[in-house]
Amino acid sequence: MTSIEVAALTKEYGSTRAVDHLTFTVAPGKVTGFLGPNGAGKSTTMRLVLGLDRPTSGTATVGGRTYASLSDPLREVGALLDAQNAHASRTGRNHLRALAVSNGLPVRRVDEVLEESGLASAAGRRIKTYSLGMRQRLGIAAALLGDPPVIMLDEPSNGLDPEGIIWIRELLRRLAREGRTVLVSSHLMNETAAFADHLVVLGRGRLLADTPMREFLDEHSHARVRVRSTEQTRLRQALVEQGYVAEFAEDGKLTVEDAKAEDIGALAAREGVAILELADEQASLEQAYLALTAQDTEFAAAPARP
Numbered sequence: 001m002t003s004i005e006v007a008a009l010t011k012e013y014g015s016t017r018a019v020d021h022l023t024f025t026v027a028p029g030k031v032t033g034f035l036g037p038n039g040a041g042k043s044t045t046m047r048l049v050l051g052l053d054r055p056t057s058g059t060a061t062v063g064g065r066t067y068a069s070l071s072d073p074l075r076e077v078g079a080l081l082d083a084q085n086a087h088a089s090r091t092g093r094n095h096l097r098a099l100a101v102s103n104g105l106p107v108r109r110v111d112e113v114l115e116e117s118g119l120a121s122a123a124g125r126r127i128k129t130y131s132l133g134m135r136q137r138l139g140i141a142a143a144l145l146g147d148p149p150v151i152m153l154d155e156p157s158n159g160l161d162p163e164g165i166i167w168i169r170e171l172l173r174r175l176a177r178e179g180r181t182v183l184v185s186s187h188l189m190n191e192t193a194a195f196a197d198h199l200v201v202l203g204r205g206r207l208l209a210d211t212p213m214r215e216f217l218d219e220h221s222h223a224r225v226r227v228r229s230t231e232q233t234r235l236r237q238a239l240v241e242q243g244y245v246a247e248f249a250e251d252g253k254l255t256v257e258d259a260k261a262e263d264i265g266a267l268a269a270r271e272g273v274a275i276l277e278l279a280d281e282q283a284s285l286e287q288a289y290l291a292l293t294a295q296d297t298e299f300a301a302a303p304a305r306p
């Protein structure tokens with residue numbers, strides 16, 4: 001079982017600290033979602049794990065060894081960093097064949113991964129005719145070529161259509177079930193929640209969260225009720241008196257935090273207020289994530305002037 005270990009990792013580009021004293025471990029048998037806004041340092045961290053860049057300080061290792069010291073790297077770590085860097089005038093199949101041959105991998109793997117990534121029928125076409133989604137699939141096929149126990153994918157859903165997004169989700173789940181170590185970056189919380197067992201969140205190069213997905217969900221998505229009645233102001237008053245936080249939404253409905261529909265319905269009945277609409281709602285996970293990273297977004301839009 002092979003983990004990815006990042007320890008006190010720091011990378012500076014001139015005066016920019018892209019990765020700031022980062023420590024976390026990516027465990028086998030799980031999909032770990034690597035989240036953070038643009039510029040948070042996700043790609044830099046992955047590049048450092050792959051030895052494509054040298055850390056300013058700290059270490060990034062796979063199974064206790066640096067990538068550069070692995071004797072058979074493609075059999076140990078499969079990675080998708082930039083799907084655009086394949087040789088555009090080659091066919092998809094030839095691109096994978098060249099990779100297999102130069103890395104001493106069995107050529108039969110080429111057809112297996114083409115099949116697995118849904119590219120079999122396009123394998124004879126030149127990569128320059130591929131859509132962005134097909135290039136992503138080709139990049140993922142290349143990452144799987146050596147049948148590695150560790151897989152790192154940087155924004156693999158980029159350019160994929162809804163069918164492709166479901167495919168990647170299922171692929172990631174399967175790779176984790178097979179006991180592999182799977183690290184997948186994204187800047188979308190809801191997308192990540194659909195496949196990740198564990199979350200590592202970065203903001204401006206720093207670690208903001210390293211937590212099981214379940215715990216993040218329990219902690220950050222709370223129950224809330226939306227209610228519309230014949231007497232909204234009176235209902236709100238009654239709710240506030242009972243200790244609820246109840247605010248008017250733009251559509252005139254009341255939003256009651258940390259509440260259940262059945263309790264609010266019962267309270268309205270006691271007050272003699274007629275309910276017109278009543279629904280349980282989960283606060284958006286995306287909002288919790290945005291709140292977590294709000295201070296650390298490099299390219300946040302300036303707030304609108306009133």
Ligand SMILES: Nc1ncnc2c1ncn2[C@@H]1O[C@H](COP(=O)(O)OP(=O)(O)OP(=O)(O)O)[C@@H](O)[C@H]1O
Pocket residue numbers: 013016017018019036037038039040041042043044045187298
């Ligand atoms: N080669 C480089 N030279 C100078 N600065 C760099 C270099 N690579 C990354 N950076 C800077 O380091 C910071 C982290 O970038 P990085 O690409 O790792 O973030 P990211 O989380 O992957 O974001 P994105 O989702 O936009 O790819 C950014 O401020 C970026 O501008």
